[in-house]
Amino acid sequence: MTAKRPTLPGLSQSQREIMEIVWDRGEVSAIEVRDILSKKRDLAKNTVRTLLDRMEEKGWLKHREDGRTYLYSAAQPREASIGQKVLEVVEHVCGGSPEELVTALLDYRGLSPQELKRIRTMLDEAKATRPPQSR
DSSP states (O other): OOOOOOOOOOOOHHHHHHHHHHHHHSSBOHHHHHHHHTTTSOOOHHHHHHHHHHHHHTTSEEEEEETTEEEEEESSOHHHHHHHHHHHIIIIISTTOHHHHHHHHHHHTOOOHHHHHHHHHHHHHHHHHSOOOOO
16 A cells, blocks of 8 residues: 555646546647647647646646757656545545545446455555554
């Protein structure tokens, strides 16, 4: 089981779209991001650049300079975004209760025997490597 990751500031829907582009492509310029997103809607170059700058400030992106062009790449793995969404669901939908999330998963989606086995292994590993917590 991996160690708990630090909490990052959340991403807006537009920022999530940009992160998907970055994760898929590895490294992109603001112009490339705008070109991709403009297939869905009109965006000003400055808007994209502002979003990229804010995402870098939040710790989601990093950049390197190639001449006068900034090339952005992910500072966080795709899994960090999933973790952020899960935290939001637990806090805002499940009233802060991870048990409510698991109950909903079991009641509304169900789990295959293989998924149950992998989850049981993860729970056993977490129990073995973490000190007991009082509740």
